[in-house]
Amino acid sequence: MTVTHRRARPPMDACTLEELLDTLGDPMLRVLTAPAGLTTPVSEVLLYDAGAPFPRSAPGALLLTVGARAGEVGPLAGDAAEAGMAGLVVRDRDGQPDTVAAAKAHGLALLAVDEDAAWHHVHLLLASAIGSRPGPEGSGAAFGDLFALANAVATAVGGATVIEDVRQRILAYSTVPGQVVDEARRQGILGRQVPSSPENTEQYRVLFAAPGPVRLAALDGDELPRLAVAIRAGGETLGSVWVVDDGHVGPDAEGALTQGASTAALLLLRARASEELSRHLTSDLLRRLLDGTADPAGAEHRLGLAAGTPVRVAAFALDGAVSAPDGEQTALRLLDLVRLQCEARYGRHACVLVDGSVYALLPVAGAGVAPAHGGTPARAKPRVGEEPRAWGSGGERHKRLAEDIARRAGKALRVPVRAGLGDVVPDLAAVRGSRDDADLVLRVLGPDEDVAAVTEIRARVTLLRLRELIGEERALTAGAWREVLAYDTEHGTDYARTLVCWLDAGCDMARAAKLLAVHPNTCRYRLRQAQQHLGIDLDDPDERLVLWLQLRTLGGLRGSDRA
Known part of the structure; x- marks a missing residue:
């Protein structure tokens, strides 16, 4: 197990369990026990590796019990407590009574995540939530830190510096007094985007193909040469760092630039993790707003x-x-x-x-x-x-x-x-x-x-809701509409559709006949027969309304061909 940035003790401004739960919360993270209280500070999140030495000291850390077999989580509590950790994170299935008891006995918090949650995703969200909490001096986010890094690189290398993402958008730039800049840099900073041109495209191709820093010639007489390096992490290209080379860069400029790109990679990865955390939190909030379980205040x-x-x-x-x-x-x-x-x-x-x-x-x-x-x-x-x-x-x-x-x-x-x-x-x-x-x-x-x-389509939506509401009430589903459909089934007549077409046509015989593709006399005859055989009173507007509504909603019939 590799542990980085280990502290002798958690700082006073460290994220607490309570803040972590407020940030992620149920169902992402649940507390099974917290014997030291929710004010316990959390400094970092670690992945358990059975094949690596257990850390001697990791004050305030949360340990993700990755790959720990059934019955192994409890014994880990003793080692975690000895290392000064804040708690363990287990899957739901591992939060058994003996595990909870072991955590309580050693004064450790025990947190549970969903059974199907991927450990790398859990690690990313927890690390982002812990790392995104501002420090006491109001330390900036990753992109704010990029400006500080640009100034540091500019000072170390000896030239005005910009940091870009992989789409050639300018994320940060140096502001060291006295350093020479050219018009291309000014225009790029003003637009926060490197101007597109075939010459620029070729330089980026050369830069991203190179394993380290490259020196690039000026593209025209008004520009200065550049010293640039790609920003990479795990084989993925994240962006690039560019330095204006006015002939006064230091002798160790390439080494300083390489080191700056390595730091930029960490900051960009942190920014990505923070963005993913933000998306997770806003998506979860929207989900709860949609199902009515979230408090809209402050949302x-x-x-x-x-x-x-x-x-x-x-x-x-x-x-x-x-x-x-x-x-x-x-x-x-x-x-x-x-x-x-x-x-x-x-x-x-x-x-x-x-x-x-x-x-x-x-x-x-x-x-x-x-x-x-x-x-x-x-x-x-x-x-x-x-x-x-x-x-x-x-x-x-x-x-x-x-x-x-x-x-x-x-x-x-x-x-x-x-x-x-x-x-x-x-x-x-x-x-x-x-x-x-x-x-x-x-x-x-x-x-x-x-x-x-x-x-x-308000009318169609309303009819759908009416059909659902009517279908839930026995008294509302009873009526002549059932008798009409049953009579048609038994005698091979077409009274139900004739009634719907006539009612859809506003009781206009000619329009109803057109919908049915029959002569108006045929339509008139069917209506008389339906009244005679089924006892329907088509002169009563209430009966017409109820019959039409039930045939349309419960019977699923309509006069037009539109579904």
Whole structure:
């Protein structure tokens, strides 16, 4: 086992078990016992390796019991306590009474993770949660540290420095006084992006193919040469470090640059882990908002929304009529595609995969800003179910976004993707209702429809809900509609469909006959026969309404050919 940055004792500002649980929480992490209390400081997270020496000292560490067999976890508690660790992390199945008792006896916390959780994912989330807590001086995040690193490299190497990611976006740059810069560096910093050109492309090809630092000639007479090195970790290229070479770089410039790239790799990996943790937390929060178990207070800030922003839920799903080769993996790819498109438009964004559907929270842009006609301030929020017309084409933009995502995802996954948009709701407290709307839209979309908003197909959604509600009540399922269907089955008549077409046509005989493709006299005759044989009073508007509603919802009949 390799232990890095081991401390003699946890610092006073270390993350505590309580803060760790607040950050990750159930179901990711559960406390089985904490004899020293939840204020126990946690300094780091370690992976247990049965083939490596157990650490002598690891104060405040959490030990993930990777690969420990049944019955081995309990004995590990003694070694962990001797090393000064804060606790052990086990899978649910390993949290047996004897394990809990052993942890209590040694004063160790015992935490459990889900049975199916991957240990490397657990390690990443725990390490990120512990490392992301700001220190007492308000130490910055990884990207803030990159600016400090750029200054350190510039000082050590002797030239103005920039740090880029693999897409040539400038993440940080040095600000050491007196160092020479050229116009290419100025323009890159202003745009935070290296300008694209065939010459630049060739230099990056040479840089990323080289095993170490390379010296690159100036691209034109107004630029200076560069000394650059790729940033790598475990064979993966993460970015690059570039230094302006005005002829005054130090003799050990390449060594200093290599060391700087190694540190940059650690910072970029930490930033990636922090980003993954942030995505996990926002996804978990959205999941709980959608099922109504999260407290909406403060959730807007955590999701990156302005206070009082109206939102709507968009639901995306693979077309159930088409089987995907690997449904679960395809759904995860759909999640990535939806998140990518939403983040491109809204920045940090919450998306989550629940029961095969991908849900995205779409903010209504400009809420409470646009004035109504005549200069009077517009109402700050819409009522539930109301499209915010005073705010422009927010609904239309959401529809276009959903259509674009469905089209792109369907093409990439080679499986049709459908999308439903729920109602706009005034705040996160009502977001569950918008999710229910989006789910209903997916259920009622016709075979030739890929995307729809609930406001566009409200009638179909309402009939679906009525059918479900009526079907739950015995008194509401009784009525003449059953007798009509039974009579048709027994005598080979077509009274049920004739009644539905006539009622769908607003009791217009000519229109009903057209729907049935028969002569109006035939339609009139069938209606008279139905009344005579079944005792239906078609002159009673209440009876007509109930009969039509039951035949449409419970019988599944409709006058048009549209499904």
